[in-house]
Each structure stands twice: as structure tokens, then as C-alpha cells.
Amino acid sequence: MTFDKETRRKGTGSLKWDENPDIEYPLWVADMDFEVAPSIKEALEQRVQHGIFGYAIPTNSFYESVIRWHQRRHHVTYWREWMIVVPGVVPAISSILRALTIPGDGVLTLSPVYNCFFSSIRNLQCRAEESVLRLVGDTYMIDFDDLEHRSEKEDTKVLLLCSPHNPSGRIWTKEELQCIGDICLKNNVFVVSDEIHCELVMPGNEFMSYASLGDTYMQEACICTSASKSFNMAGLQNAQIICPNEEYRKRIDRAVNIHEVCDVNPFGIVATEAAYNKGEEWIEELCQYIWRNYKDAREYIEREIPQLKVIKLEGTYLMWVDIRTLAVSDEAFCEGLRQKESVWLAEGSHYGKGGEGFIRINLATQHENVMIALMKLKHYIESL
Ligand SMILES: Cc1ncc(COP(=O)(O)O)c(C=O)c1O
Incomplete structure (x- = not known):
């Protein structure tokens, strides 16, 4: 599947990847690690040719x-x-x-x-x-x-x-x-x-x-x-x-x-x-890919880190996870995760009332990245 193709974004002036270049797994800001649909790339190339x-x-x-x-x-x-x-x-x-x-x-x-x-x-x-x-x-x-x-x-x-x-x-x-x-x-x-x-x-x-x-x-x-x-x-x-x-x-x-x-x-x-x-087919495939990432991530968390609770995903590519059983603020949790495991997630308290004690994981990256980030998450929680 096209979305599995590894993309390298470090050094391209990407907010997600270059804001903190030491981070290996930036799953924070809502931006995807996938190349755009071929029709978009072609249209842009043509426009560039115009000069x-x-x-x-x-x-x-x-x-x-x-x-x-x-x-x-x-x-x-x-x-x-x-x-x-x-x-x-x-x-x-x-x-x-x-x-x-x-x-x-x-x-x-x-x-x-x-x-x-x-x-x-x-x-x-x-x-x-x-x-x-x-x-x-x-x-x-x-x-x-x-x-x-x-x-x-x-x-x-x-x-x-x-x-x-x-x-x-x-x-x-x-x-x-x-x-x-x-x-x-x-x-x-x-x-x-x-x-x-x-x-x-x-x-x-x-x-x-x-x-x-x-x-x-x-x-x-x-x-x-x-x-x-x-x-x-x-x-x-x-x-x-x-x-x-x-x-x-x-x-x-x-x-x-x-x-x-x-x-x-x-x-x-x-x-x-x-x-x-021309992008409709691409979007359909993308949603299938994100859904697979979500299902596998949810299954992994339920099996390996049952203290956390994954919220149902109906839309977006952003997985919202309840970490309130961990007795640590979402901000301290995310800071520690960045420093110890090189994984950057979004702190729930940034999203206003009711966000405290939650984290947001951006699933719009290669399946392998999601699974490695989750293993690191598990490792970090074990160290708390
Ligand atoms: C709900 C919502 N609205 C708006 C935006 C950003 O929109 P724009 O980049 O067009 O300003 C985001 C980005 O994550 C979003 O999640």
C-alpha cells in the first residue's frame, strides 16, 4: 500500500519534524507523513513549470x-x-x-x-x-x-x-x-x-x-x-x-x-x-489505512497497557487516550516521554476543560511508526 512508503521529512522545514529535530517519533501536530495524491503533485509540477x-x-x-x-x-x-x-x-x-x-x-x-x-x-x-x-x-x-x-x-x-x-x-x-x-x-x-x-x-x-x-x-x-x-x-x-x-x-x-x-x-x-x-479514491484508501492504524493501536494498548483507555475514533486521524489512572499530569507525562523515549505526543490540557489527563496521538504516519511509538510509550509507563 502506498501509505506504507517511508517518507523522510527531517530537514525539510517541517513543523512536525524540525521543530525539535532530536525527536524520533513526532506524533503531535495534525499533519500527515504521507505524500500527497499523485494528481496533486502533477498539478503542482505543471504550475511550477509555468514559472x-x-x-x-x-x-x-x-x-x-x-x-x-x-x-x-x-x-x-x-x-x-x-x-x-x-x-x-x-x-x-x-x-x-x-x-x-x-x-x-x-x-x-x-x-x-x-x-x-x-x-x-x-x-x-x-x-x-x-x-x-x-x-x-x-x-x-x-x-x-x-x-x-x-x-x-x-x-x-x-x-x-x-x-x-x-x-x-x-x-x-x-x-x-x-x-x-x-x-x-x-x-x-x-x-x-x-x-x-x-x-x-x-x-x-x-x-x-x-x-x-x-x-x-x-x-x-x-x-x-x-x-x-x-x-x-x-x-x-x-x-x-x-x-x-x-x-x-x-x-x-x-x-x-x-x-x-x-x-x-x-x-x-x-x-x-x-x-x-481527482482525489476521491486516494482519500478512501487513506481512511482505510488510518483505520488499520487505529485498530492495531487500540488493540495493542488494551493488551499491553490496560491502565490506559482509548477513545472511539469515528473521524479525524487523532487518537485520544485517557491516562488519568497514571497519577501524573498529561504535561509532565508528555515531557517525560519526549525526553526519555523521543516520542512527542500532544498534551490533553492544551485542548481546554476536560482535556486534563488525556493525550492525543497522531495516527497519520506509517503503521510501523505508530507501533514503535506505542512500544516506547509502554516502556516509559513501566519506568514511572
Ligand atoms: C479543527 C481544526 N481546525 C483548523 C485547523 C487548522 O486549520 P488551518 O491550517 O487551515 O488554519 C486544524 C489543524 O489541526 C484543526 O484541527
């Missing part, structure tokens, strides 16, 4: 590829006029908060959640209103009473929804999305659905976009999406905000301009188009 790399704008064929992909894969219809093209989902979220909040406002999250949500909230001088997910068995559930209570607060303006959810691995069902939507509509809370992980769906699960709730809900919401996470091209910096409501869209567009994140990278445009036009 001119001036300021770019999204092309007609780019917009068409995004629209067609979401229609075919996720059964949602987007229009070109609804789209704002930006260099990333994080700048998108930051701009949206700038457009829709004032300092001191509450921004809802379902915590633990993607850590950059908190930096955007902080940077805009807003308050994180964290509704903590409940762990039921090996699955996280939303506490809807708590979410409703927090939405009712006068100054709660926005919900940052992570869908699929990083780091819990949940894919929200249509019923859950409907409940979220009803609570937010009732309380005038604008929903920002970050769907960057939407192609990373494990067998037996189905991704539902927030947009599938329909126009009433989407008039008070927007989707942030990108091919970058699932096709492994985050460095090419291309993402889209999809906002059907014209008034909100104008405000967001203005904030995108004030933030100076309105320029696009010509390689990001070309690569996204190639991914969406």
Missing part, C-alpha cells in the same frame, strides 16, 4: 471543484457567491470572531476542543464559554442542558463547532447537529462549523455537514472548510468560508480584509482543485 508566481485569485474552475465536491460527497449545495477564500481555517475563525463579537463577549466551545479556538478567542479579547463534553464509555456526548444554559447568556454570540471533533474523534449525528442548531437559533448564537476534518471518516460512520440542516439554520451560520487537512497540504494555505447570509458575509469579508488574510497562494488554488477533482 510565474505573481498575486493570484481563485479561478472559476477552483470554485467549481469545491462546489462539486461538497455536492457529491456531502450532499450540500454551495454557491460561489457564498464563498470567501482565505489562507487557512484559523485565520478564517479569527476574522469571523472579529466580525461578530466585541471584547468581553462569550464564545461557546464544546471542550476539550482544537486548541487554536482558544487563541482566537483570547486574541479577540472574548471569553471562552466552555461546555464540557461528557465521556460515556469510550464516546463523548454533548451536555445539551449545559450548552443551552450557556447559550442563554446575553453576551454569548458565537459557537465554534468542531465537526468532526478534534480531539474527541466524534462525528456529530444529524440529531445532535439539529439540537445544537435549535439551541443556537433560539438564543441568537451564530454557529461557525469548522469542518476541516470532514473527509477523515472511519468505516461505519457518516459525516453530516451543519449545512445539511438547511437554509433556516445556515442563515445564522457559516462553514469553514479546506482540503488541506485530509489531503495533507496545510502548508499550501487555502481554505474557504461558506456563508449564505449576505449581511454576515459582508461583515466577515470586511474582517478578512482588516486582518489582511485575503490573499491566496497560487499553489493552494491548483492543489485544492486537483484534490477535489
